[in-house]
Amino acid sequence: MNPIKNYLTFVFFVSLIFSAGAQPKNKLHFNADGTFKIAQFTDIHYKPGVAESEPSLELIKYILETEKPDLAVFTGDIVTGRPSAxxxxxxxxxxxxxxxxxxxxxxxxxxxxxxxxxxxRELLKTFPGYVGKKPDAKSDFGDYLVKVNAENKEKSALLWFLDSNAYSTLDSVKGYGWFSHDQVNWYRKQSRKNAQKSGEKLPALAYFHIPLPEYKTAFDSEAKKKGQRNEDECSPDINTGMFTAMLFEGDVMGTFVGHDHVNDYIVNHHGIGLAYGRWSGGKTTYGDLQHGSRIVVLEKGKRQFKTWMRLRDGQLVDEIIFPDDLK
Structure with a gap:
């Protein structure tokens, strides 16, 4: 069977389900209690038809039922087998x-x-509930910005979704990819464009896959941290300044990545929380931590967030308020 044809059939029936029930939101909004909850899933490494992939699907269902997030975020290495669709x-x-x-x-x-x-990216746009946007013409890397709206626009928040790319594009440099200067410049321009009239920046979070070089620097420092480091950070050898841009622009409160399956820490680096999600995969890849999801809760009008990890067995671990608990 043609996987694309199978997928289109799936979309048709899902559309019928949504037409009969609750429609996914086109725009994100803070709840009536002033909160907005995000569940992060990372490094699922799903392989169609492979039984070892199935526990990751059960995890997703469990997290959605237990945490009832307002947004699910997937931070890379999600499908790693054919047919991808x-x-x-x-x-x-x-x-x-x-x-x-x-x-x-x-x-x-x-x-x-x-x-x-x-x-x-084109395939994702056919799924109900996808809030991703077409990449900006000046940043054709899959980078996009989504706003969590509040009645008072000055109490809204921003969510950055950035493509950290894959592997080095230079023969003289080995290892993983990095943010291009175009991406860094795009982020800075968009950050300034979305500033309030007073010049004050809206609080923001950033999600991507490969950890910045600053992750290792921060964890090796005396900075306060929470969680585990069980492998070296697999960051790029080239540092193009994305962290520095975020630090100077002043909107991003925390960055959330995956890539390193047995790291799940958050560390305070000059006031920005550098965090890993909790590995969400099955036995199709490496990792001996119990799989789960990092949860983040934003509060309307506050430059802080609460975060914890929900594990498959029901445990809630490493709950903190950032930055207060890591100052």
């Missing part, structure tokens, strides 16, 4: 069925199969 259908089915909006950034393994990065 079937994989995306399977991974996103629990999210679509729950009517939860979702956003996504790609990892270094997502486009190594039968779909390019651009084809994956």
């Amino acid at each position: 079937d994989g995306w259908k399977a991974v996103l089915a629990p999210v679509v069925e729950a009517g939860v909006p979702f956003a996504l950034t790609l990892g270094n393994h997502d486009d190594e199969h039968d779909l390019s990065r651009q084809q994956i």
